[in-house]
Amino acid sequence: MEYYFKLQIKRIERMISGFGIHPWLGCFLLFLAFIGGSVALFSSTAYANWIFLGVAILTILKLGSSQRVELLKILFQRGDFYKIRRIENSIISIPFIGFLLIQNSYEYAAGVAVSALLLATINFNQSVGFVIPTPFKRMPFEFVVGFRKAILLFLIAGFLLFKGIEYANFNLGLFAVGIMALVSISFYFKPEDAFFVWVYSSNSKVFLRKKVIIGLIGYLTLTVPFMVVLGSFFPSELVFIIGLGLIGLLFLIAVIYAKYSAFPKEINLPQVIFLGVCVWFPPLLFIVIPYFYIQSRKKLKFLLG
Amino acid sequence: MIKAENISKSYGSKSVLNNLNLRLERGKVYGIVGENGAGKTTLFKCLAGLESFDGEIQSELQPLKNYLGLLPTNPIFMSKITGWEYLKLLSVSRNIKEEQFEEKNIFELDLNQFVETYSTGMKKKLALLGVLLQNNEVFVLDEPFNGVDIHSNIIIAEIILKLKSLNKVVIISSHIFSILSETCDEIHVLENGTFTEQVGKKDFHLLDEKMRKFAVGNRIEKLNLR
Numbered sequence: 263m264e265y266y267f268k269l270q271i272k273r274i275e276r277m278i279s280g281f282g283i284h285p286w287l288g289c290f291l292l293f294l295a296f297i298g299g300s301v302a303l304f305s306s307t308a309y310a311n312w313i314f315l316g317v318a319i320l321t322i323l324k325l326g327s328s329q330r331v332e333l334l335k336i337l338f339q340r341g342d343f344y345k346i347r348r349i350e351n352s353i354i355s356i357p358f359i360g361f362l363l364i365q366n367s368y369e370y371a372a373g374v375a376v377s378a379l380l381l382a383t384i385n386f387n388q389s390v391g392f393v394i395p396t397p398f399k400r401m402p403f404e405f406v407v408g409f410r411k412a413i414l415l416f417l418i419a420g421f422l423l424f425k426g427i428e429y430a431n432f433n434l435g436l437f438a439v440g441i442m443a444l445v446s447i448s449f450y451f452k453p454e455d456a457f458f459v460w461v462y463s464s465n466s467k468v469f470l471r472k473k474v475i476i477g478l479i480g481y482l483t484l485t486v487p488f489m490v491v492l493g494s495f496f497p498s499e500l501v502f503i504i505g506l507g508l509i510g511l512l513f514l515i516a517v518i519y520a521k522y523s524a525f526p527k528e529i530n531l532p533q534v535i536f537l538g539v540c541v542w543f544p545p546l547l548f549i550v551i552p553y554f555y556i557q558s559r560k561k562l563k564f565l566l567g
Numbered sequence: 568m569i570k571a572e573n574i575s576k577s578y579g580s581k582s583v584l585n586n587l588n589l590r591l592e593r594g595k596v597y598g599i600v601g602e603n604g605a606g607k608t609t610l611f612k613c614l615a616g617l618e619s620f621d622g623e624i625q626s627e628l629q630p631l632k633n634y635l636g637l638l639p640t641n642p643i644f645m646s647k648i649t650g651w652e653y654l655k656l657l658s659v660s661r662n663i664k665e666e667q668f669e670e671k672n673i674f675e676l677d678l679n680q681f682v683e684t685y686s687t688g689m690k691k692k693l694a695l696l697g698v699l700l701q702n703n704e705v706f707v708l709d710e711p712f713n714g715v716d717i718h719s720n721i722i723i724a725e726i727i728l729k730l731k732s733l734n735k736v737v738i739i740s741s742h743i744f745s746i747l748s749e750t751c752d753e754i755h756v757l758e759n760g761t762f763t764e765q766v767g768k769k770d771f772h773l774l775d776e777k778m779r780k781f782a783v784g785n786r787i788e789k790l791n792l793r
Contacts, residue, residue, distance in 0.1 A: 393681060402648065402656035403648060406647070407645050455643045456617060457617070457637075461656075463660065564619065565617070
């Protein structure tokens with residue numbers, strides 16, 4: 263069991279190194295991002311506790327995927343198997359519990375702790391689950407796969423939008439739109455296998471154009487209904503909502519190009535820094551997007567010409 | 568039609584392919600045999616343009632990769648994608664507006680299920696179906712019979728013969744000699760990244776005999792089975 267955990271630490275270190283940064287620096291940046299995101303969440307909405315609890319449970323659920331559980335069952339005896347599941351769930355829930363305790367949200371912290379222990383005993387067989395219909399069936403594959411994986415987050419965003427309208431809380435509604443946009447953009451963070459790029463008969467220019475068109479259709483399909491609903495209840499904020507939607511759209515294009523500028527590797531430190539600077543000052547996107555585009559063309563030249 | 572000259576490939580200091588030469592004609596089926604690690608998959612990836620290499624590949628089809636269908640030994644699939652969606656992806660990637668996959672689903676796969684629920688053989692059949700739907704001119708099939716049931720193996724062998732009659736180029740690797748001798752016009756033996764033999768149909772039985780002798784040798788005796 264000890265060797266298993268040592269191996270997990272090694273895997274995490276290698277994963278972070280894959281982004282081109284030292285594992286310890288990566289952990290520190292992740293910690294900062296977690297604290298920053300949590301503080302931003304708690305300062306923007308009264309429902310932060312519930313959202314935080316939801317995110318914690320979703321994170322814990324990730325550890326209970328059928329593949330992982332199956333492998334652990336093969337490797338370990340029943341007693342050790344449940345011990346590992348409890349330890350892993352507890353480790354992953356520590357930051358959430360810690361932050362909730364700092365916020366004096368004791369009952370939510372207890373909720374995370376109980377969920378972590380309970381979910382260690384439940385195994386989810388995702389592979390035999392029923393096929394969630396998707397409006398993106400004809401435009402594989404990023405939104406087809408992403409939509410199915412993130413369906414729960416979309417439902418949560420819908421619930422938050424509804425609550426935002428019910429309590430005339432514009433910020434909460436905007437947060438819901440933000441979830442839709444960010445999750446859509448996140449579909450492009452992980453590179454596909456080189457086979458799925460090679461298989462295209464288009465050159466790199468046409469390939470990238472196709473990817474961006476599919477991305478835009480998917481992004482707009484998911485975000486526009488939310489923006490329309492929010493805008494119809496807060497008409498004075500309509501320009502702001504559209505503006506935010508457009509910035510999200512530019513980020514989507516930037517992330518698509520960023521992905522292929524690092525291809526076949528994952529988006530690494532330089533791309534993350536460029537994108538981070540754009541979050542701070544969005545007009546820089548007009549420089550960063552063409553830069554990523556040129557890099558993408560270079561990277562894809564070998565596979566697509 | 569396709570002429571590969573002096574193909575070499577190394578991973579660091581490890582040389583995988585050494586100055587390979589290969590000439591592939593339309594309407595012919597070529598078999599590549601060799602032990603595990605001989606370089607078959609690397610050769611296929613080089614032919615497909617998925618790996619960089621030293622040497623040259625000439626073809627009347629330009630760019631060759633746009634007319635080439637590759638069936639990898641272990642086909643790659645994304646999670647949360649159905650059989651139908653996989654076939655759609657392979658079709659749109661070649662600008663084919665096909666959607667009536669059920670009609671062409673000769674292996675009777677459940678296309679509405681996630682591919683991750685398929686067995687090894689079903690995945691192989693789906694990947695092969697995808698390559699066939701692309702209307703390619705050249706087919707590179709890396710162990711197409713592996714993990715597939717006997718009935719489907721018969722169908723795949725018939726598909727290969729049909730592709731030959733349609734004047735396509737087919738290049739396959741397999742460890743099942745009987746299927747290779749049934750479908751191939753020529754077999755090339757790959758050993759440590761080098762072609763050591765090129766055998767025509769009339770001499771397949773000699774190659775089979777030679778390979779058996781070489782493969783078995785006195786290895787079974789070494790086991791000292793009781």
